[in-house]
Amino acid sequence: MSRRFLIAANWKMHPIPDGALEHDAPYQSHSDVDIEVFASTADLKACVDAKIVTGAQCARPEAEGAFTGDTSMRTVADIGCRSVLCGHSERRRYHSETDEFIAQQAIAALEHNLHPIVCIGETEQQRDAGKEKEVVAAQMKLLPVDSQITVAYEPVWAIGTGNTATPEQAQEMHAYIRSLVPENRRDHIRILYGGSMKPENARELLRQPDIDGGLVGGASLKPDTFADIVHIASELAAEK
Numbered sequence: 001m002s003r004r005f006l007i008a009a010n011w012k013m014h015p016i017p018d019g020a021l022e023h024d025a026p027y028q029s030h031s032d033v034d035i036e037v038f039a040s041t042a043d044l045k046a047c048v049d050a051k052i053v054t055g056a057q058c059a060r061p062e063a064e065g066a067f068t069g070d071t072s073m074r075t076v077a078d079i080g081c082r083s084v085l086c087g088h089s090e091r092r093r094y095h096s097e098t099d100e101f102i103a104q105q106a107i108a109a110l111e112h113n114l115h116p117i118v119c120i121g122e123t124e125q126q127r128d129a130g131k132e133k134e135v136v137a138a139q140m141k142l143l144p145v146d147s148q149i150t151v152a153y154e155p156v157w158a159i160g161t162g163n164t165a166t167p168e169q170a171q172e173m174h175a176y177i178r179s180l181v182p183e184n185r186r187d188h189i190r191i192l193y194g195g196s197m198k199p200e201n202a203r204e205l206l207r208q209p210d211i212d213g214g215l216v217g218g219a220s221l222k223p224d225t226f227a228d229i230v231h232i233a234s235e236l237a238a239e240k
């Protein structure tokens, strides 16, 4: 079955790029490629108001409570977001998010009709030790089975480093991750690649049969560069 490409921009803690909210900017929905923008919490409403399909970069599962500085899934949904990132490696690292907590986030997101994009991936050390499959299998284990979930395979050693996984490495991991999904959902779930995706490598990555799009950090901050990646995805979608 053919899964539509999703090209997601992860703006992290950067301000909204200049011109990004204009109606002709490349972050607007596209006829043959799905596009989503993950903006910082303070910028979510501006993106929603600009008719961008918007997602939060994190949110807590509890509806409300004494969690200073946090935002709930419910609020994210009320703002009008479509999606939420769960377990980005920067959240795992700087906020000690665990696989258990990330699974709770994914469940809560689904309860609020948000699409969770769950990020998984090994560190350089884990890959050097030959443990990359073991690591992603453990990260996948507690996730609810639901075709509204998208997985983003983001090898930690490739994020923000300029070192992209080769298309072969990425395909091998994507095929493995897909094999972990129950058979009746396997063909439906989208698995994105993330980690220094840019126009120079996007075509070869997106050509791989198990890569259904990209979660793009640095290269999503420049509208022209992001537009180039969307254009490549759109060309490849026409070939599918």
Ligand code: PGA
Pocket: 010, 154, 158, 159, 160, 161, 162, 194, 195, 196, 197, 215, 216, 217, 218, 219
């Ligand atoms: P990068 O970030 O494209 O800058 O490597 C990707 C991500 O962290 O989602």
